[in-house]
Amino acid sequence: MFLALRELWFARTRFLLMGAVVALISILMVILSGLSSGLVGDGVSSLQRSSIDAFAFEEGTKADSAFSRSVVTEEQAQLWAERPDVADAELMGNAIVNAHTGSGTPVDLTLFGITPGSYLEPEPAQGERLVGDHDIVVSAALAEEGLSIGDTVVLDRLGTELTVVGFTAEKRTFGHVDVAYLPLPTWQEIHAGTRAGETPDPRIYDEASVVALRGVDGTPDLAAGDAAAGTSATTLEESFDSSPGFSAEMMTMSMIEAFLYAISALVVGAFFSIWTVQRSRELAVLRAMGASTGFLLRDGVVQALVVLVASVVVGVGLGVGLGSGLEGSGMPFALEVGPVVNGAVLLAVLGLAGAVVAILRITRVDPLAALGENR
Numbered sequence: 339m340f341l342a343l344r345e346l347w348f349a350r351t352r353f354l355l356m357g358a359v360v361a362l363i364s365i366l367m368v369i370l371s372g373l374s375s376g377l378v379g380d381g382v383s384s385l386q387r388s389s390i391d392a393f394a395f396e397e398g399t400k401a402d403s404a405f406s407r408s409v410v411t412e413e414q415a416q417l418w419a420e421r422p423d424v425a426d427a428e429l430m431g432n433a434i435v436n437a438h439t440g441s442g443t444p445v446d447l448t449l450f451g452i453t454p455g456s457y458l459e460p461e462p463a464q465g466e467r468l469v470g471d472h473d474i475v476v477s478a479a480l481a482e483e484g485l486s487i488g489d490t491v492v493l494d495r496l497g498t499e500l501t502v503v504g505f506t507a508e509k510r511t512f513g514h515v516d517v518a519y520l521p522l523p524t525w526q527e528i529h530a531g532t533r534a535g536e537t538p539d540p541r542i543y544d545e546a547s548v549v550a551l552r553g554v555d556g557t558p559d560l561a562a563g564d565a566a567a568g569t570s571a572t573t574l575e576e577s578f579d580s581s582p583g584f585s586a587e588m589m590t591m592s593m594i595e596a597f598l599y600a601i602s603a604l605v606v607g608a609f610f611s612i613w614t615v616q617r618s619r620e621l622a623v624l625r626a627m628g629a630s631t632g633f634l635l636r637d638g639v640v641q642a643l644v645v646l647v648a649s650v651v652v653g654v655g656l657g658v659g660l661g662s663g664l665e666g667s668g669m670p671f672a673l674e675v676g677p678v679v680n681g682a683v684l685l686a687v688l689g690l691a692g693a694v695v696a697i698l699r700i701t702r703v704d705p706l707a708a709l710g711e712n713r
Contacts, residue, residue: 353641356609357649360689363602364653365660367685370598371677372661374591376670381584384450384477384510384517385574389457391557393577394418394427394549394569404580405432405512408547410569415549417567423558428456429546431525434515434582437500440490445480447491448512451525451546458550460519465504471524475504477516491518497534498527513582514670522546595681599688607692610642614699635697642693646686654682 379386395408410429418427431451438444452458454468461467462475465487476485485491491500500520510517523543530542549569551558560571572580579585614621621634658678664671 352613353645356606357645357652359605360602360646360649360685361653361656363598363605364650364682364685365657367595367598367681368654368657368661368673368678369664370591370595371681372664372671372673373669374588374595375672375674375677377587377591378578378584379509379672380511380514380670381581381587382512382578383508384448384512385577385581387460387508387510388550388574389552390550390574391553392551392560392571392573393580394551394560394563394567394571395580397564397568397570399570401579402585403582404577405547406434406582409545410547410549412544414567414569415546418549418551418563418569421558421563421566423554424551424563425554426457426550426552428453428458428550429522430458430548430550431522431529432512432547433525433529434513435528436494437491438494439485440492443484445483445485445491446515447476447518448515449525449528450512450517450519451522451529452519453522457552458519460506460510462504463507465502467504468519468521469503470501471521472498472500473503474500474518474520475506476502476518477510478505478507479509479511480516481505493528495533496528496531498524498532499534500524513584599684602685603688603692605692606642606646606689607696609696610638610693611696611699614638614697638697639690639694642690642697646689646693650682650686650689654678 394410394414395404396410399408412429415427415429418424421427429451431449433449433451435447435449436444437447450458452468459468460475463478464481465475468475474491485502487502487504489502491502492498493500500518506517526542526545527538530538532538532542549567551563551571557573560573563569564571624634625631658673661671661673665673
């Protein structure tokens with residue numbers, strides 16, 4: 339331990355350079371963690387903040403963009419509702435539309451068709467709940483973009499007018515588009531392409547995108563429910579992949595993070611490998627004086643641990659400071675304690691593993707080298 343700390347001081351320039359590299363990697367880890375969390379929130383925050391346990395899609399629907407492809411019926415929802423382990427089974431519609439406000443400002447919306455008064459309806463932080471057929475409760479983020487209670491939103495092509503009656507307590511999005519909740523019958527008319535003033539086909543009121551399920555005690559038995567209702571159900575977390583582009587985004591971020599951790603282990607390992615080679619003569623002298631291999635290994639590991647922990651702590655601190663400035667900037671960025679802490683620990687552990695592999699060269703140091711064998 340004494341030798342390790344003494345070398346850290348006398349070779350401080352080299353260790354500071356190595357520490358700076360690890361700190362920069364730690365900053366990048368924090369930024370990537372914030373981007374991953376931000377993309378998740380911007381893609382499926384409306385689902386995350388619901389009390390839904392699972393979704394039942396149309397049988398055979400492809401996983402990607404399943405919400406837009408799936409069509410289920412009232413009969414299937416009723417079959418799910420009759421199951422003893424299901425507390426609620428509600429039809430829910432999902433559609434992304436283009437619209438504009440009464441003043442002509444364009445706005446994109448993900449429409450969630452729900453039954454007013456059901457467990458799917460959010461409690462508005464401003465305004466009131468859904469009462470009229472063409473009322474909508476919209477994401478809080480739209481209030482920051484100038485939308486107000488009482489404003490009218492007109493859907494492109496159809497001309498359907500919707501009135502903003504409330505805002506959710508927090509930002510709610512789906513597929514990176516702000517969500518608007520509206521009565522299910524109105525959603526069914528919009529989804530069928532019914533223009534304003536036209537008489538819709540009565541059959542459209544029997545269909546929706548999915549059956550939103552809430553279990554009596556956690557997630558219900560999805561396999562048994564599918565067999566009874568002829569659906570294809572997934573848990574809430576699994577349904578995130580059905581959000582447009584969600585799985586591709588997460589795979590990209592995961593691959594970048596994996597390479598970052600691998601680079602960290604390789605960089606730290608390479609540094610300590612070179613450092614061990616440079617002080618081979620000194621290590622040989624210590625061996626000749628009676629120092630055990632275990633003592634020298636512990637000494638090297640302590641050096642690596644001190645450098646890694648100090649560098650990661652500094653890097654995470656700088657990354658959090660930088661990331662806090664990115665939140666609320668329009669970029670999908672959200673710092674969360676769990677992912678940042680897990681990333682920091684993983685970074686330190688993998689870096690230490692790389693260092694340990696390099697430090698094992700100590701076991702091959704020949705004490706005779708100190709006596710001039712290799713001179």
